[in-house]
Amino acid sequence: MTLKVIGAGLGRTGTFSLKFALEKLLDEPCYHMFELMKRPQDLPTWKAALDGNPHDWSVPFADYGAAVDYPVAYFWEEILAAYPDAKVILTVRDPESWYDSAKNTIYQFEPNTAEKLSIGMRWLFKRSLRTMVKSGLYAEKLVWKTHFEDRFDDRDFAISVFEKHNQHVRDTVPADRLLEFNVNQGWGPLCDFLGTPVPDMPFPHENERAAFAARRKEMMG
Numbered sequence: 001m002t003l004k005v006i007g008a009g010l011g012r013t014g015t016f017s018l019k020f021a022l023e024k025l026l027d028e029p030c031y032h033m034f035e036l037m038k039r040p041q042d043l044p045t046w047k048a049a050l051d052g053n054p055h056d057w058s059v060p061f062a063d064y065g066a067a068v069d070y071p072v073a074y075f076w077e078e079i080l081a082a083y084p085d086a087k088v089i090l091t092v093r094d095p096e097s098w099y100d101s102a103k104n105t106i107y108q109f110e111p112n113t114a115e116k117l118s119i120g121m122r123w124l125f126k127r128s129l130r131t132m133v134k135s136g137l138y139a140e141k142l143v144w145k146t147h148f149e150d151r152f153d154d155r156d157f158a159i160s161v162f163e164k165h166n167q168h169v170r171d172t173v174p175a176d177r178l179l180e181f182n183v184n185q186g187w188g189p190l191c192d193f194l195g196t197p198v199p200d201m202p203f204p205h206e207n208e209r210a211a212f213a214a215r216r217k218e219m220m221g
Contacts, residue, residue, distance in 0.1 A: 011073070014182070021183075031066070032072075057082040147161065
């Protein structure tokens, strides 16, 4: 299996909805941050990429036909070089609403004091918890400390990073291989871009704020 689609859109632009949509259209799994939190074998590759050390992208993507969300969105250009026949989807939304959504969901993912105590008590006995914590620490370093330079609380700066990222994608990917997509557009543009029939089902709308909170609680449990 090889990557056919690379998602360059940042988290909270509908990437989880896109994951489910691509899995339906391609009939192949789609990589997402939640995959990393279940796959400890992938973390060395992502760490090596962030540190500028040699790595093999086939390690995390061997069983996937598409990949979206962080950490993919940060390394999208490098991943595209490794899979030059892949198409690129840039999920977009209003920058102001994107910031509010990210600030109130993924930016708040760090466990509180009570959760940290609970994690400490179960650390030695639950491998999935250790994987989740290690992946979360990596994501914190990649997203907040590196991509947003530890300045995400600065609204104007964070939005400028978001907009510069999107513009770089537009400026870099050939027009015939890029789809700029808002998930509110539904199946039409996505199916046209991929050359697939429109499914006889509603477009998936996943990872709304309440659903994100529920997933976070489940993962911390």
